Amino acid sequence: MCTVADIRKKLLAQRRDLFCQVAQTEEELLWLETDVESEVEERGQGEKMVQLLDRLDERMRAEIEAIDRALVKLEAGRYGRCEQCGEDISQSRLEVLPAAPVCIGCAQARETRVALRT
Ligand SMILES: [Zn+2]
Known part of the structure; x- marks a missing residue:
């Protein structure tokens, strides 16, 4: 049985992997390593986030949305x-x-x- 923290870590890693596929500069990669978690909590509308979201195709965007929804459900105790x-x-x-x-x-x-x- 996974703990909430484990699942959260897994979801955030998956989310980061998706963004890494479209990150083009070292700065963006660095940002992904450090800031994704806090971005998620602020419902990330930072400039970099918008740039990266722009480059995602439809399928990837749907995946990110699913991950975000799962994270919200996790916080609300409705995950799974x-x-x-x-x-x-x-x-x-x-x-x-x-x-x-x-x-x-x-x-x-x-x-x-x-x-x-x-
Ligand atoms: Zn069902």
Whole structure:
């Protein structure tokens, strides 16, 4: 069983990895190493954050949003609950996808709907 601090660390590391992929200068990388955590707490709208967000593609941005939502839920003590049906998300799923917003059942139902539409 992971502690809240462990999960938080994992989510922040994942978030930083995403930003590292688009960071282009040494200054930005350095900033990522030092300031991401405090940025998150201030709901980061710093200049650098905006620049980096600009470079993220849609998929990465969705991932960052999922991580941010997971962090908020973690603070509120609601982490690990499915946003759709309210059931607990399985531990094994959270290990692979710590920012997963919905349980496997709801994720599959969603995928099926997308598949049917296209
Ligand atoms: Zn669900």
